[in-house]
Amino acid sequence: MPQLTLLSAEYKHWLDGRVIPIVIALLPNFGNTEKEKGGETIMGPLAILVCFSCPILVLGLLAFLNKTLRKPILRQREFNARGIRGPPYKFLFGNAREIQKMKTAAAAKPMSNLSHEIRTRLEPHLATWTEAYGKNFVFWMGPEPILVVTEPELVKVVGNDAEKVYQKLESEGYIKKLFGDGLVTSRGEKWAKMRKLVNHAFQGDSLKSMVPAMVASTQVMLQRWEDHVGEEIEVFEEFSLFTAEVISRTAFGSSYFQGKLVFEGITKLLHLATKNAFNIQIPGFKVYKSKDEIEAEKLEQQIRDVIIAMVTKREEMVTNGDLDSCGSDFLGLLVKARYEDDESKRISVDDVVDECKTFYLTGHETCNILLTWAMLLLSIHTDWQEEARKEVMTHFGSRTPDADGIMKLKTVRN
Template sequence: MIVLWTSLFLLLFSALAIALHKLWWTPYRIQRTMASQGIRGPPYKLFYGNTREILQFKNEASSRPLNLSHDIFPRVQPHISTWTGTYGANYLSWYGLLPRLIVTEPELIKEVLTNKDEAFPKPEMDGFVKKLLGDGLVTTEGEKWAEQRKLANYAFHGDSLKGMLPAMVDSVHMMLDRWKNLHGDEIDVYQEFTILTSEIISRTAFGSSYVEGRNIFDMLRKLTLIASRNTFRIRLPGISKLWKTNDELESEKLENGIRDAMLEIIRKREEKVKAGELDDLGNDFLGLLVKASHSDDESRRITITDLVDECKTFYIAGHDTSNTMLTWTVFLLAIHPDWQDEARKEVLNVFGNQDPDPDGIAKLKTMGMIINESL
């Protein structure tokens, strides 16, 4: 009996020592080491790190009205705005037990992004973000990344983009026709650009209409919202295997639904080829991915999971970023009518009442400056 109690005591003592080392000593040691090099930051809080403070900053910022100003950094990243003012341009913060070095100095940012010595690997994705992006171009590295990048470059090089312009113009005409029927009513431009970018991506990259792709966009948008609201929420490791939150259950359902919907689009493309309706799988992004999944070269062949992940990545990266940029550009033009006039004059001078063409678009210097300012 004494041996049993002694063993139990030693086991509990060891578990406590390991927990203290991981939860307290290691963060304390890292903070001291970084402080000795001039890098300070908000103090580590047991288990949660700084995530609760970050959520508080974000909730307070979003509760205040948005001013008509270019200075939106304190609104979208209030914790970084506050802590760079307190601790300097580069500081240490904590995502649970994970230390994060926040870098805002332009030269250091350039060094990280250049990454010639491969000293800055991409972080491993898990949880909701993994469901959202999978192993697509954004998250992979090395040879796999190179092959994925090659496919994307081939699908969207200059000549390919020129060939996509008529479909883009048609989609814009459809949007403008909807606006004409509103008879002066207010327009939710964010929602309108959501439809526009969805239509363009579906038609140019995946050979489907917005109606066919709408379900995928809706599921991706819901999954993005779930991932976003859980970004700074910390859960005990392994707890999801015993008990899943509503968000976890919903995200799994959405992940499977997105996969099924994309595979259905692929199946329809392959059936059209078999039926002779299409000569081949096509040279749009989807067609190139499907070809890669059937490649005879095993080293270049991609799995169905890779194919779906690439589609998800492009849907998200191509759609959400473009949609947000267009909305922000229109917002900035609305509060700077002088630039509206300059842009309108340039477009009319280059195109008159004709649809845009690739050569003319290259001549839009003022519009280029406006878009670059909005990025």
């Protein structure tokens, strides 16, 4: 029978406002690692290791249970007390698995009719829970609650948020790799500085200067379509290529081809982010990187390398300190901001990288979906299609559209 050594220790650990005493007792003498010396018992290395590791493991387990069990339960009670209900929290994964099942089931069914009411297909969990729990409800992504607010008055309160109560969440994982610390994810003074800078790219004169590039890209697409007259065309893919080309031309100008490389990398990274959107990481148990995470890190670095190469090339174009030679496109605007005399307005190369990625992500997906949906609606409502065509032909005829003429198109613009 192994000799038992009685050890007693109290480890105090501040965990969410509570002191937790831990007593380790009756630690066995593993493999006779203790030696007798002068009537005293001396612990061997293994016993010492176990002695010190046990409290750490216990504390780690308690912290894990606190994050994944105790806190979510307390938070759910608080929400319920305030009249905000929702699907019950499920240990560790929250409602992530339910959401995945709902989305898979919705996507497997063909659309019975074409209409604007597509929420039940795209976001079936939100549609289901809105009906079950009301306009405002809470669901769980892992141990973190997601509060959904659709009541107009409350949305207005959140939107105005003069006291900055509703802060952006810290981005991490794939979202961090996609946006970095760009305009979408940044906060406070940095957000204000970048917002002011980026706004210049979307002022009237700047947008007018982009029209020729947009027209050129449109002509390339239409010419490609002429080779498929009488055949079906996958317009979503076509508009994806089109918007990527427009953004590459307008954002990167002379660096157009490198811009396309950035787009390809971001597209792959976005695919990985979407694929892993509902994968919940177990807190404290991340001991290895998945294949997708390794691939995402490689893509992030490749995108960064391409953008930095473009920035370096633009900087080399600067002659005699004339920053205007950087160009007037979006990249040129960012490069100029790197050399601002006012330090408070100056940005770093990391800021340039993050804003370029953000420009692509926010511009490409939104425009692509908008154009595809507009094409679908015009196909359904042929009267709108005829009216829009008549207006365009009246104003332009066989002429190439320009910025001033586009501003006169009431039907198309509305």
